Amino acid sequence: MGDFFISAEELSHRLATAEPVRIFDVRRPPAIQPESRFLPASRWRNHIEVLEWAKDMSRENLIVLNCMHGHNVSQIATALLRQQGYNARALAGGVDGWIEAGLPTIGQNKLCPVDARPGIWVTRINPKIDRVACPWLISRFIDPDAVIQFAEAEWVNDIAEELGGIAFDTPGAAIEHDGELCSFDTLLREFDLNDPALAQLAIMVRGADTNRNELAPEAAGLLSIMLGNSILGKTDHDVMRLGFPVYDALYARLSLSGDETHGWQPMSD
Numbered sequence: 001m002g003d004f005f006i007s008a009e010e011l012s013h014r015l016a017t018a019e020p021v022r023i024f025d026v027r028r029p030p031a032i033q034p035e036s037r038f039l040p041a042s043r044w045r046n047h048i049e050v051l052e053w054a055k056d057m058s059r060e061n062l063i064v065l066n067c068m069h070g071h072n073v074s075q076i077a078t079a080l081l082r083q084q085g086y087n088a089r090a091l092a093g094g095v096d097g098w099i100e101a102g103l104p105t106i107g108q109n110k111l112c113p114v115d116a117r118p119g120i121w122v123t124r125i126n127p128k129i130d131r132v133a134c135p136w137l138i139s140r141f142i143d144p145d146a147v148i149q150f151a152e153a154e155w156v157n158d159i160a161e162e163l164g165g166i167a168f169d170t171p172g173a174a175i176e177h178d179g180e181l182c183s184f185d186t187l188l189r190e191f192d193l194n195d196p197a198l199a200q201l202a203i204m205v206r207g208a209d210t211n212r213n214e215l216a217p218e219a220a221g222l223l224s225i226m227l228g229n230s231i232l233g234k235t236d237h238d239v240m241r242l243g244f245p246v247y248d249a250l251y252a253r254l255s256l257s258g259d260e261t262h263g264w265q266p267m268s269d
Contacts, residue, residue: 005092028047107193120166
């Protein structure tokens with residue numbers, strides 16, 4: 001395969017371990033239907049205009065381009081980028097191969113179109129659990145260019161509207177708690193993220209955020225860590241920055257470690 005292509009397995013591992021990678025869907029517009037699925041955190045771009053939209057991107061970080069089957073469309077864009085010194089690779093098998101491998105995908109949503117410019121997301125100040133988990137989910141799987149803003153609860157919706165952004169985890173927002181479900185659950189549902197690891201993580205977030213630690217054995221620990229981070233962080237963005245690696249670690253464990261446990265016992269006489 002060489003280094004021109006990247007396999008679905010390798011890309012999936014990179015996503016699970018939070019390695020820097022940008023994914024661009026370069027399918028021709030007629031190939032994209034309302035029911036089309038996308039790779040997590042991917043953005044649609046015109047493959048012919050690749051040198052224009054990639055001009056401000058780092059030539060060091062990995063760029064992955066996918067089309068329907070991994071044939072000429074993604075290969076044209078990949079070749080053009082590589083010729084200019086970019087670290088670009090085409091996804092072998094394209095989005096169809098990714099889906100056939102049973103790997104996570106995301107659906108389309110009018111709140112954040114796949115061809116949108118960087119989005120602004122606004123939520124309440126003093127984040128702890130759900131309001132750190134949501135920005136993590138948004139940045140990792142929905143909107144890689146997301147700008148997260150914090151505001152007093154009574155102004156979140158107004159500020160989001162004025163800035164053309166998306167309000168979340170506040171009453172009246174498009175993304176908020178739904179009964180016993182958290183905003184994290186709502187994001188998964190609204191964007192149709194069909195990832196078993198994220199579904200498990202949602203239970204942990206729900207347990208920690210709603211004082212139902214019985215939902216998952218990790219919930220109590222998650223609550224303690226995130227409350228500690230809320231003390232250590234000097235600003236809301238600090239708290240968010242401290243919390244992201246926690247969710248990275250939980251997601252990696254759920255995605256890759258299976259049922260591994262740690263049962264070391266000290267030697268007895």
